[in-house]
Amino acid sequence: MASLLRATPLFAIHGVALDVETTGLDVRRARMIEIAAIHLDRGSLDGANAFHSLIATDAPVPAAASAVHGLDSAALTGAPDFTILFDGIAQFLAGRVVVGHTIGFDIAMLRREAERIGRGFEAPPALDIRLLAQLAEPGLPSYSLEALGSWLGIPPQERHRALGDARAAGLVFLALAPRLRERGIRTVGEAISASRRVTDAMTAAAPPAWELHSPAGADDPLPKLDSYPYRHRVREVMREKPAIVAPQTALAEALRIMARERLSSVFVGRAEAALEGLAILTERDVLRAIARDGAAALAQPAAACATRPLLAVPADAFLYRAIGRMSRHGVRHLAVSGPDNALVGVVTTRDLLQLRASAAVALGDDIDSAPDLPALATAWARLPVVARALLTEDVPARTIAAVIAREVGALTRRAAMLAEAELAAGEAGPAPCPYTVLVLGSAGRGESLLAMDQDNAIVFAEGEPDGPADRWFAALGRRMTRILDEVGVPLCKGGVMASEPDFRGSVATWRRRIGQWLSRSSPKDLLNVDIFFDFLPVYGDLAIAEQLWRGAWLAAREQTIFLKLLAESAGEPAQGLGLLGGIRTEEDGRIDLKRNGLKDIVATARLLALHQGAPGRATQERLAALAASGAGGGEDLAAFADDHALLLSAILQQQVADIAAGQPPSNRVVPGILGKRRQRELKQALGRLAILPELRRNRLGG
Structure with missing residues (x-):
């Protein structure tokens, strides 16, 4: 998936270090005689997952080439033909970012050999460590593999043989990742984009292999994404006031409570206990106990059959969080916690019947459980x-x-x-x-x-x-x-x-x-x-x-004096419009909508909420509370709530586009990305900022 690949941090790529040895440097005539590839996973070279082979060829190995890598026709005797190796090579590279030194040549050779045997070869996404090193340290006297290894303190590998060079390339890449991060190049997409700007790019014989090649439609990451779990929160679907039984309650009694209340679970513990002191007894737990002990199980205490530890999700969490947690743990019930970690409800798969846990929905739980x-x-x-x-x-x-x-x-x-x-x-x-x-x-x-x-x-x-x-x-x-x-x-x-x-x-x-x-x-x-x-x-x-x-x-x-000082420090809003009413952009055609708009609305909402003593957190929540207070300016506050939403939307739209283009996201927006209608709305929003200082003064009493 190209979008996901572009956003992956360099040190965490699912990659492969690659090198090939050939009979020459002209892709049109040379033949490949050795290949090596080593998987890069979890920030390290996986030496146990390596692919290495000599390759038979009917072409002679020139003495000049043999002098470099030490391979000649005799050394290739008995080696497999590329026809035999191709499927294994393709499978070993599949789904991975290929890393190497002047990697365009290696990929071009793979493509050429595939053409010779009548097979198609789609170039994988690739990163050239020579170009990355120039981005990380522009002033090095040499960017050869040996020079990069020496600069980064990497022990010498077997040089000019495929396995040694692949290993060296992988180690150089891992050492470059933190240096590139210091230069603001963090992800695969950013490295690809920055590599394009390096002046000594690859030669015509090696086309730009750092391009991301994706099957048609692969860049649409979730074309059938059900957005419902991202729009609604757990509190909207949970069952409030869940049933709680004492630990010594007989299983038969707990089962009667579930049947009477039409529940699929009850919680076990003291009613006033925090979540850590509770367990859950589900229909499945009861069935397992009966299957194990027969009718005698019904006399057992509920605590003996209940499940611990209790899995929970906050009431204000989005539903995708609950879905992802259920999917990861294979459960059908989650406790719902309130602000003080008390039990306030329960949510079940029955409540979420129409929703399913996709890779995106599982995002939150994957973060929570990352080892x-x-x-x-x-x-x-x-x-x-x-x-x-x-x-x-x-x-x-x-x-x-x-x-x-x-x-x-x-x-x-x-x-x-x-x-x-x-x-x-x-x-x-x-x-x-x-x-x-x-x-x-x-x-x-x-x-x-x-x-x-x-x-x-x-x-x-x-x-x-x-x-x-x-x-x-x-x-x-x-x-x-x-x-x-x-x-x-x-x-x-x-x-x-x-x-x-x-x-x-x-x-x-x-x-x-x-x-x-x-x-x-x-x-x-x-x-x-x-x-x-x-x-x-x-x-x-x-x-x-x-x-x-x-x-x-x-x-x-x-602290009235403090609040007035806070209002004064906010100052006049930035001028986002020019003299003729157009959007004022910088030389690159962008406008910073955080500096020109978003921060002023956020700061005003916070200031007035502090003054009113309404400690809501979200700007929209604060503006709504202020508008409903009857202290004046309600229409303006409602308009600013709409403006806040517009500014968030414009910035997010640009950020998504920038990430797709391999650019680091920022708060700077090209107005043209919004379309004519939303540009008009943006002009109105930027013009309305001028009344914020007066609104603050009126609310604070001078």
Whole structure:
């Protein structure tokens, strides 16, 4: 699938390192006499999965060629013909990104040999490490395979033989991946696009093998995607007030309750217990007990037959999350949790009868269960594909943004879990006290798009700055943010990350910090407020975050002077329109719609929500609450809600197109991509921004 391939991080590719040896360098006349390929999986060369063979040929091996690779006609005696090898080669390369040094030549030779035996050969997607090295380090004196190995500290391999060169090419590629990431080239698509721009591209004898070749229609990733699971949340279909029976309740009594209430399951445990203290008893559990013990099973306590651990999904999760979890674990029931991790409902396959778990639907659960970085990166790479499919299905952009934000939170949670496990297994040991991980900004609001960087924080129960607990959480923050960066969410240039002291601390430290922000109100403090007040807990002790959240909103509402300073710091909106009313674009024909529009609407909604004391998270939710408050400006606020949706949609549409073209996504949009009607709507939205300062002043009382 070309779209998924383009979004895959370089270090996590499903690839193969390839090299061939030939009788010469002219593709039209040369013959292939040796081939080697080694699978690249999970960020390493898989030496156990290698394909290597000499190849018989009726052509002579020139002395000049033999002097390079040491192969002559005698060495090829008894080797198989290419006709015999072709199917095995094709199968070994199938579905993989081919990596090699001047790889265009190798692929051109494969195509030529296939033509000689009357077989078709579709060139696979490929990455040339010579071109990638030029992108990673433009000033190297040589880009030969030997020079690249020496530069990267790779031990010498058997040179000018296919297996040694394939191994060397694979190792060079793996070493280049983090260097390319530092240059902003993270994915296969971005590497392909950047390679095209390298001036010393491949020669005419080796056509551009780095092009992505896909069967017709393969670039439409989910043509039959059912968008319903992405539009609706678990709370809309769950059964509320699920039945709970005591652990010692006889199985027969539990079965009578299920029959009377027409239930397929009951929960087992104390009614006031959190999810961790509950189990679930389903019809299948009862049948298994009877099949094992006969009628005597009905006298057994329900706890003896119930299933643990209890699988759950949050009530505000999108339905695709529930579907994916059921599919992965092969279950028909999920507990539904509320904000305090209490049981609030149950959702079953019967509730989701018309929905099925596709590869896209399973995305969320694949992130949740990824055992390591390559698996996490592979799952994360599917997100742009899902976004593109949902956009094609006319799912509203703000709903897609909420899906993306949900997965940003899931990715952050999984990164924290992997980092925590690494620390616990090492000298640092387990966490010194309860803590929670937060996502901030757009991820906290549920408004993430595909051009993102990290905004996260850690709150722990107790400990002073630079004390033992703080140092443990500093290590956790560094590892967590590095994992996110490697997977595909870049480090925040502004340092809004749990690895930094300003965004890590105990509950007491955070309370002091928030108090200083509200009373001191320096420009940096005001910026921190903008980011922090949209936070959402995604991992750990969520009660810690809930207390901090409510206390922070209450404190901010009481600081009138602070709120007015916050309004002044927002300033005048950027001028997105020119003197004649046209959309003001930069030299490349694009306009940054985050800077010109989106940030002003988001900041105004947050500010006025703080003033009113309505701590909703999403901008749409805040604007709706403000419009319904009766404090004035309701029509303008409703219009800004529509404008916010339009800006999200325009940016997302451009990001999807840029990713498909192998370009890093950004917030910069070519207006022409929107069509004439939406361009007119965009002009109206950009023009309406001018009234935001007055709206803020009116609401704040001067």
